[in-house]
Amino acid sequence: DGRLYYIRYPFADGSGSITVATTRPETMLGDTAVAVNPADQRYASMVGKQVRLPLLGREIPLIADDAVDREFGTGALKITPAHDPADFEIGRRHGLAPIAVMDEHARMNEQAGAYRGLTREVCRKRVIEDLEGEGLLEKIEPHPHAIGICSRCETVVEPMLSPQWYVRIKPLAEPAIAAVRDGRTTFHPRFWENTYFGWMENVHDWCISRQLWWGHRIPAYWCVKCEPPEPIVAAAPPEKCPRCGGALRQDQDVLDTWFSSALWPFSTLGWPEETPDLKTYYPTSLLITGFDIIFFWVARMMMMGLRFMNDVPFRDVYITPLVRDQFGKKMTKSRGNVVDPLDIIERYGTDAVRFTLAQLAVQGRDLILSDERLAASRAFTNKIWNAARFAMLNLEGAPQPVPPTDISKLRLAERWILDRLDSAIRDVTRAIDEYEFNLAALRIYQFIWHEFCDWYIELAKEPLKAGGEAQAAARWVLVRCLDRLLRLLHPFMPFISEEIWQVLRPYIAEPDLSPHLAIARFPEPAERPWLSEDEARAMDRCIEVTGAINSMRALVGYHPGQGARAFLASAKELREASVGEEAGLSSEVAIWGRYASILARLSALQILPPDTEPPKQAVSWPLRWCRILLEFPAGFDPQQALPALQKKYFETKGHLDRHVERLNNPEFRAKADKDTLAETEDKSRELADKMTHLQAQLETLKEAIA
RNA sequence: GGACGCAUAGCUCAGCCUGGUUAGAGCGCUUGCCUCACAUGCAAGAGGUCCCUGGUUCGAGUCCAGGUGCGUCCACCA
Numbered sequence: 001d002g003r004l005y006y007i008r009y010p011f012a013d014g015s016g017s018i019t020v021a022t023t024r025p026e027t028m029l030g031d032t033a034v035a036v037n038p039a040d041q042r043y044a045s046m047v048g049k050q051v052r053l054p055l056l057g058r059e060i061p062l063i064a065d066d067a068v069d070r071e072f073g074t075g076a077l078k079i080t081p082a083h084d085p086a087d088f089e090i091g092r093r094h095g096l097a098p099i100a101v102m103d104e105h106a107r108m109n110e111q112a113g114a115y116r117g118l119t120r121e122v123c124r125k126r127v128i129e130d131l132e133g134e135g136l137l138e139k140i141e142p143h144p145h146a147i148g149i150c151s152r153c154e155t156v157v158e159p160m161l162s163p164q165w166y167v168r169i170k171p172l173a174e175p176a177i178a179a180v181r182d183g184r185t186t187f188h189p190r191f192w193e194n195t196y197f198g199w200m201e202n203v204h205d206w207c208i209s210r211q212l213w214w215g216h217r218i219p220a221y222w223c224v225k226c227e228p229p230e231p232i233v234a235a236a237p238p239e240k241c242p243r244c245g246g247a248l249r250q251d252q253d254v255l256d257t258w259f260s261s262a263l264w265p266f267s268t269l270g271w272p273e274e275t276p277d278l279k280t281y282y283p284t285s286l287l288i289t290g291f292d293i294i295f296f297w298v299a300r301m302m303m304m305g306l307r308f309m310n311d312v313p314f315r316d317v318y319i320t321p322l323v324r325d326q327f328g329k330k331m332t333k334s335r336g337n338v339v340d341p342l343d344i345i346e347r348y349g350t351d352a353v354r355f356t357l358a359q360l361a362v363q364g365r366d367l368i369l370s371d372e373r374l375a376a377s378r379a380f381t382n383k384i385w386n387a388a389r390f391a392m393l394n395l396e397g398a399p400q401p402v403p404p405t406d407i408s409k410l411r412l413a414e415r416w417i418l419d420r421l422d423s424a425i426r427d428v429t430r431a432i433d434e435y436e437f438n439l440a441a442l443r444i445y446q447f448i449w450h451e452f453c454d455w456y457i458e459l460a461k462e463p464l465k466a467g468g469e470a471q472a473a474a475r476w477v478l479v480r481c482l483d484r485l486l487r488l489l490h491p492f493m494p495f496i497s498e499e500i501w502q503v504l505r506p507y508i509a510e511p512d513l514s515p516h517l518a519i520a521r522f523p524e525p526a527e528r529p530w531l532s533e534d535e536a537r538a539m540d541r542c543i544e545v546t547g548a549i550n551s552m553r554a555l556v557g558y559h560p561g562q563g564a565r566a567f568l569a570s571a572k573e574l575r576e577a578s579v580g581e582e583a584g585l586s587s588e589v590a591i592w593g594r595y596a597s598i599l600a601r602l603s604a605l606q607i608l609p610p611d612t613e614p615p616k617q618a619v620s621w622p623l624r625w626c627r628i629l630l631e632f633p634a635g636f637d638p639q640q641a642l643p644a645l646q647k648k649y650f651e652t653k654g655h656l657d658r659h660v661e662r663l664n665n666p667e668f669r670a671k672a673d674k675d676t677l678a679e680t681e682d683k684s685r686e687l688a689d690k691m692t693h694l695q696a697q698l699e700t701l702k703e704a705i706a
Numbered sequence: 707g708g709a710c711g712c713a714u715a716g717c718u719c720a721g722c723c724u725g726g727u728u729a730g731a732g733c734g735c736u737u738g739c740c741u742c743a744c745a746u747g748c749a750a751g752a753g754g755u756c757c758c759u760g761g762u763u764c765g766a767g768u769c770c771a772g773g774u775g776c777g778u779c780c781a782c783c784a
Binding site: 004020021022023024027035068069072073077078079080084086087191192194195198199202291292322324328329330359360362364365366367368369370371372373375376377378379380381382383385386387388389390391392393394438439442445446453454457461550551553554555557559560561600601644651652654655658662665666667668669670671672673675676679680683687 | 709710711712717718719720726727728731732733734737738739741742743744746747748749750751763764765776777778779780781782783784
């Protein structure tokens with residue numbers, strides 16, 4: 001919220017005046033011209049005239065320059081090259097010598113005539129008063145505008161001229177642009193490359209000198225005697241002045257922080273010496289940083305690396321998301337919405353915070369740290385802890401498990417979890433390779449909670465209690481799974497994983513096992529699959545049946561602790577796809593029936609022989625490959641099951657209708673690809689079957705009610 | 707003034723690049739369970755005009771154009 005002062009500058013020939021608008025009237029003492037836009041008709045005839053600078057009486061020209069905005073103020077701009085960057089450029093274009101009117105303490109200097117010695121604030125007041133006295137101040141308008149202030153002391157920044165060192169940027173920028181264009185360095189996510197190009201293609205020469213105490217000193221030297229002084233720039237300090245042999249003094253300025261930082265990828269490896277480290281580790285693989293550092297640091301490391309090492313400093317640049325506040329706003333000190341990580345860590349735990357960040361680190365998107373997610377991660381650490389506790393309770397006092405001599409003798413449950421583990425290892429490894437940290441975190445979560453805990457731990461309880469070979473096998477699988485999942489988890493939850501692993505470590509049979517998880521090998525999947533495709537499908541069916549029975553239990557109101565009897569009626573497809581020697585449902589259920597019974601709390605799971613009349617006192621549920629019948633609990637009122645079943649019926653009908661509609665469309669039949677068509681037909685048949693079953697079930701129920 | 711990103715369940719977010727299963731997860735909510743690793747838990751359930759308009763297509767949450775809202779960056783600011 002400043003003011004805009006309109007000041008009248010009289011023409012030297014007495015033919016009237018021209019009015020300029022300025023927010024900083026005190027700088028008029030350093031004016032060297034008045035400028036208008038060349039296309040501005042109002043002033044076209046006046047360009048070239050001399051103007052008398054008020055208060056000082058100096059004559060300055062009226063010039064025309066494209067940089068002048070005709071709309072602003074009066075369309076006439078006073079030019080103060082020594083105290084305004086834009087004016088400096090205009091002045092340079094017109095060959096105007098800058099006149100500095102302030103010293104380095106922002107006090108008016110001898111060029112300011114009568115105002116010499118005043119501070120700029122006092123000077124502004126006096127200038128305004130004096131202009132008013134001479135009748136040259138036309139008006140003052142309120143004018144909100146942004147001014148540069150010091151970020152520490154909030155003092156208004158005063159632009160001024162000073163000699164500085166520059167690096168010519170173009171020869172550095174061009175190779176750095178090319179390196180990203182041709183893929184020697186890749187940004188993740190890719191679109192940040194636009195930001196990089198945008199900056200690099202419009203980059204200005206780089207002012208590298210700073211008037212600070214700390215930093216690399218500028219390698220420039222001045223002779224104490226020569227007049228005028230000529231700088232000598234040299235990598236190694238020269239002994240004496242090459243011209244007069246006099247003593248030399250190094251320039252007092254230091255390099256811009258980013259200049260020094262730009263050397264980081266190789267200077268930390270011993271450069272300029274040809275050290276083994278430099279040879280081994282340059283170029284590096286990955287730089288992780290925030291997008292706001294792309295200009296400051298990434299671009300400069302690229303330029304320096306290509307210049308001095310002749311190669312890019314890193315192959316990949318991963319740009320992290322920004323953590324925003326709960327309203328999606330960027331956290332800034334001035335806004336006061338900064339979250340202290342230590343505070344969140346205090347509340348949720350370090351691992352939970354780290355895991356949450358990984359989970360939310362979707363490429364190309366900033367993230368909001370939500371309490372809900374953090375709490376969920378904290379619950380996850382608890383889950384892991386308890387899973388480990390279960391394992392240790394079952395390992396305590398046991399010898400170090402050894403791999404079974406014949407893997408194929410392991411139960412399906414054991415081989416299945418080992419297969420899921422390998423699948424998780426593959427998925428997580430791929431996700432990390434592609435910097436998809438959210439996918440990696442999600443997959444680990446899914447494996448640990450919903451495959452390892454929900455299924456394997458439950459299914460391991462029986463053999464672990466049984467003793468003998470079954471127990472030994474389950475212990476080995478338990479250790480193998482836990483060991484590997486902890487290694488997978490370690491980058492995301494370093495503390496809890498290390499803590500548990502240290503306790504588990506004595507049970508891990510591995511030659512030259514690392515003393516710490518942090519430096520242990522990242523897991524790799526086994527070379528051969530643990531189970532056949534048929535077995536994998538069988539286990540999928542087990543999971544499907546278990547889920548369906550659990551839903552049915554709730555539907556007919558079984559108490560969670562109450563055992564229930566279920567029957568499976570075979571479907572033709574199952575007989576064909578069966579894994580057993582003996583075709584049929586029974587051979588398959590012989591393998592996984594026990595698992596389903598445990599997880600669906602069944603007192604019995606029986607096969608209904610083909611062509612057998614199903615029990616009437618049961619709710620029936622169609623799957624693709626079999627029909628499940630769950631006996632009514634004692635005192636069950638069939639009325640209860642009706643609404644849910646009807647809902648299912650109408651849902652299924654909706655889906656079926658959609659498929660039928662599609663199939664009835666001749667254009668779909670003509671233009672859809674064959675696979676899609678076949679799939680739709682299959683699906684449609686399946687849904688129709690399901691409808692038939694559901695309808696029959698509904699009728700049965702209604703009969704029971706009646 | 708220029709550019710980029712985002713918009714999907716009450717909340718926080720996946721899915722979109724490469725169009726076709728019943729659009730998913732966690733939290734929250736409802737119901738029932740202290741089942742001997744874990745009630746920070748277990749089981750089940752409800753909850754979605756995928757921001758709007760138009761286009762392309764047999765078919766659009768997904769591709770294209772325009773719009774709206776939110777966020778961010780750059781430039782300018784005499």
